[in-house]
Amino acid sequence: MPAADPAVKNAKANSSTRLPELSPQQKIELFRQMVEIRHFEEKAKQAFQQGKIKGFCHLYNGQEAVAVGSISVLNEDDAVITAYRDHAHALARGSDANACMAELFGKITGCSRGKGGSMHFFDVKKGFYGGHGIVGGQIPLGTGLAYAQKYLGTNRVTLAYMGDGAINQGAVHEAMNLAALWKLPIIYIIENNEYSMGTTIARSSAGDPLTKRAGAFDMAAIQANGMDIDDVRAKTFEAVSLARTESQPTLMEIKTYRYFGHSMSDPGNYRSKDEIEARRKSDPIELYKARLLEQKVATEESLNAIDEEALAKAQAAYDFAESSPEPAIETVYEDIWTPEDQIPEFQPSQR
Amino acid sequence: MPTLTYREALNEALSEEMERDDRVMLMGEEVAEYDGAYKVSKGLLKKFGPKRIIDTPISETGFSGLAIGAAMYGLRPVVEFMTWSFSLVAYDQIVNNAAQVRYMSGGQLSVPIVFRGSSGGGLQVGATHSHTPENWYANVPALTVITPAFPDDAKGLLKSAIRSNNPICFLENEKLYGYKDEVPEGEYLVEIGKAKVRREGSDLTIVSNSGSTHRALNAAKILAEQGISIEVIDLRTIKPLDFATIAESVAKTNRLLIVEENKPFAGWGAQVAYQVQRELFDDLDAPVHRLTSLDVPQPYNGRMEQAVLPNEDRVIAAVKEILA
């Protein structure tokens, strides 16, 4: 690729490199997003236990500040891609909670028409490119989104998320090399929740911190506290600015923790209740709530009201999903191929 | 009509399609400054520049996945594998991402991409470099698999493949790059999913593809001198399979030999044999016969490798066995 196209250079002059101060409304909005995600996940958990959601279902509780904080510094036309623990990223991108819940229920109203399930949410109109089930496999794809953003001179950027376990996949290293080599506007975000299924980071990954992996590629690297949404925002903003103004990639490691099992099928015998209880004390939502109260941005009652609304919204999503129709079995043959326009004789219906 | 090598025909297709649409770009190992490991991309860097003819590191997973992501975003990448044997390193990206994201997203995404490169045995490059993986990819729903045997088809099918809005595996044949034949100039498209009768005959039908089509045609010539009339169908596209053309021929000759370089177990020929027995049982005067590579890894030794491939002698012996 050429070193820098004109669109990227112009943007450098225009775009601010300081994280804009949030208005009280914007702060409350971030709080609302985190709370909505938490209630959505609680509702999904309940629905799974009722047998309404099948397969694998990976919950995000404890990690809310990562998706909400990092996505909050993007523009609407930037791109996001992640692994299978994907509900929060879709919701933070603005996906409809009803469509997300309906996808978990496998309904035709789901965000992937019931064909993706929990691990494969998509909402391309919102710049959300999935939802990917193969550990690390989404990272080359995200790198390609950034490649196309640059090729087309869009001045957009991509956030590509992965777990701490994914960082050991070859695909991730291959992609990071390409991004550094070709100066792609991408931010790789490791959501380090200390476990890949039941394997602690100490048993999976040589080299601490994980950001060291960027060094070999001369790639910028930065760590953030994933329990503190303001820190996530500040650090992601730095990385996004570097991508947007210099078209340079960054590897971020955001330290976080998941409260529930790896998936709904995991009883979690590899860690103690005490450990989880201790970690819940630095809950990202509680932390932010305390900060908003301290800053007098909101009152206890108003935040509690948001909590109530979020609960009602999750319930409404549940009701919507439950009352939605199943996909007609014939739709199993739909969405395989894109219709042809340049070779019209070779239509999907003829294959 | 000009005479071109298979290699030149592919080059012409790439060049014409890149001129037509600037979202089309070519990416792979040694495609730019080296002019391609098999010189298929010769001169393209000079013509289109480094933004569109991109040398990659040796990183098949990385650049295949990147190209799929770029296709999801609206580019129309052509990815060259130095050989399809090396595509195994990118298998996950092709199978799980290129072939599944449209479906898993409920139709939100398109993946207009062509994976292409050389394949096949016969050049004594050993087991790791001699695969014919068309059946492995044809087994994946949503993938279209094309294996041209002649320069005109190489050009016309590659142009169609690049214009498709869907993921395509385009398997060239290493032994055919130097093969010369007439190729129509300029706008010449061959329809994907259509087989072609390359030789007409009445005693027996051979269905083959890629290098095996040439083996079949050579054998048919020798057999003709012995008074045996063979019809040779070149599949061209493995999937979707053009069963109608096969059926028409078998209904006429009543005998079918399948010649494929795949290893025997679940090669594409097994699918053809299944469909023929299922739909044309009453038309058959003899059991369907499949001639494949032997079920062993590819040996380096030249005589051994020739014995492993479905060579002309084996084709002739199989025909005689069916007609006996």
Ligand SMILES: Cc1ncc(C[n+]2csc(CCOP(=O)(O)OP(=O)(O)O)c2C)c(N)n1
């Ligand atoms: C290639 C591959 N291998 C194994 C799995 C099974 N698997 C799913 S998630 C997971 C753990 C991943 O952990 P991490 O990357 O830390 O992400 P987290 O679950 O913590 O979000 C494993 C082993 C898979 N989906 N894909």
Ligand SMILES: [Mg+2]
């Ligand atoms: Mg983890």
